[in-house]
Amino acid sequence: MPACCQDAAYVCGNAMFMKTHYDLIVIGGGVLGTFHAYEALMQGQRVCLIDKNITPQGSSVQNFGQAVPSGFGVKWQRYGRKSLEIYKHIQSKFDITVRNNGSIYLASNEEEMTLLEELAVINRGQDYSSQLLSAEACRNRYPGLRADYCVGGLFFPEEITLEPREAISRIHQYLREQTALDLYNNTLVIGIDSSDSEVWLRSSDGRSFSGERVLICNGYEFQLLFPEIFAQSDIELVKLQMLLLETQPTQRIPGSILTGLTIRRYESFKECPSYAAIKAKEDPEAYARKWGVHILFKQTPEGSIILGDSHEYADVNQPELLGRELREDLNQFMIAEARKIFDLQTWAVRETWFGMYAQCKTRDIFRHYVDDRVLILTGIGGKGMTASAGYAHYEPIFQ
Numbered sequence: 001m002p003a004c005c006q007d008a009a010y011v012c013g014n015a016m017f018m019k020t021h022y023d024l025i026v027i028g029g030g031v032l033g034t035f036h037a038y039e040a041l042m043q044g045q046r047v048c049l050i051d052k053n054i055t056p057q058g059s060s061v062q063n064f065g066q067a068v069p070s071g072f073g074v075k076w077q078r079y080g081r082k083s084l085e086i087y088k089h090i091q092s093k094f095d096i097t098v099r100n101n102g103s104i105y106l107a108s109n110e111e112e113m114t115l116l117e118e119l120a121v122i123n124r125g126q127d128y129s130s131q132l133l134s135a136e137a138c139r140n141r142y143p144g145l146r147a148d149y150c151v152g153g154l155f156f157p158e159e160i161t162l163e164p165r166e167a168i169s170r171i172h173q174y175l176r177e178q179t180a181l182d183l184y185n186n187t188l189v190i191g192i193d194s195s196d197s198e199v200w201l202r203s204s205d206g207r208s209f210s211g212e213r214v215l216i217c218n219g220y221e222f223q224l225l226f227p228e229i230f231a232q233s234d235i236e237l238v239k240l241q242m243l244l245l246e247t248q249p250t251q252r253i254p255g256s257i258l259t260g261l262t263i264r265r266y267e268s269f270k271e272c273p274s275y276a277a278i279k280a281k282e283d284p285e286a287y288a289r290k291w292g293v294h295i296l297f298k299q300t301p302e303g304s305i306i307l308g309d310s311h312e313y314a315d316v317n318q319p320e321l322l323g324r325e326l327r328e329d330l331n332q333f334m335i336a337e338a339r340k341i342f343d344l345q346t347w348a349v350r351e352t353w354f355g356m357y358a359q360c361k362t363r364d365i366f367r368h369y370v371d372d373r374v375l376i377l378t379g380i381g382g383k384g385m386t387a388s389a390g391y392a393h394y395e396p397i398f399q
């Protein structure tokens, strides 16, 4: 870099070189990349965060915004619980859309209730607060909950929700305003070269960035950087269908609502003594099992309801198998199941979309060192909004 240059960037030939030499460059402004940037900033590092879109468009804005460590086994619950602390800490200084209304798991029969009772015992052992609620207590807390659905619930008072379409951009805003983050949106990284002493990045618009280390949190974008590594990985893509129901005029349903099919699906329940026997009785051909449907509700502050979801899977080398279309039969099935759980004031659908995330078939996250200076971290699966902040806090990326 020419010693005479005093600006943020200087031009040399057709390339523009950013002047700052960063301790850490994070590629990917989704929740996983953002909280690794946050951790490095808290340690006093010079950090830049780069995303290819004007605002992030990946998994981190397509989801429910439920932060539910209660759904995880012991290892990931620790990350999730730390995330709750971090989210609440940031919220106390800057509005990132966190609301602390807790999460409820609603049982629809005695088998699911047994699993809730067993999970309550496990959580007591982990010192994680949860409260068993009677059917009546659930109906009092959640207006519109159907008496012929709910036999009881398990409530997690510490858990929070976020507004997925806003939260990540607000966290970026907070980091820019209250820490020293350099944020480069609308910047597509197309190349990375590392030497013994530093790493250089090139973007599609001719800019160059230099740093000590690079963390790539590319979400489910596998064709731009190191495609050969992903092609040989055990990563799979997951497609989830989602609905947004119109604003409920007066009905307000607080927090995250997780229901019977979720109790039969989430990782935390697999640690319950009765889980295997209860699952063994299920019909493997059932429509809900075939399409990985379970029913979750989350109301936004203005009263509309995010409803989902389904799960379809494809190998990282065959993403096109998932298609771009939305299956109307899946949407109708999810609405029909949801109607068995709540009487809502309106079931009119405002929006439907599908979201995607990446996960590994044999590991809980994809963590691959390209060399001493470049790490790829992705494939956090359906756990990212809940666990990323805590994972970034507890798991050092470069020693």
Ligand SMILES: Cc1cc2nc3c(=O)[nH]c(=O)nc-3n(C[C@H](O)[C@H](O)[C@H](O)COP(=O)(O)OP(=O)(O)OC[C@H]3O[C@@H](n4cnc5c(N)ncnc54)[C@H](O)[C@@H]3O)c2cc1C
Residues within 6 Å of the ligand: 027, 028, 029, 030, 031, 032, 033, 034, 050, 051, 052, 053, 056, 057, 058, 059, 060, 061, 062, 063, 064, 065, 066, 067, 068, 187, 188, 189, 190, 217, 218, 219, 220, 221, 224, 225, 240, 241, 242, 309, 354, 355, 356, 357, 378, 379, 380, 381, 382, 383, 384, 385, 386, 387
């Ligand atoms: C429908 C749905 C519902 C979900 N619900 C929940 C939930 O309620 N709770 C929960 O805990 N989790 C939930 N999840 C999971 C969660 O959303 C993901 O685990 C998480 O968002 C993954 O974050 P990420 O940062 O790894 O990926 P992403 O959010 O996809 O971010 C990756 C970013 O990298 C950028 N990028 C990639 N390549 C480049 C490049 N070369 N140059 C520049 N930028 C690049 C992309 O633009 C993108 O912004 C849900 C997921 C989906 C799809």
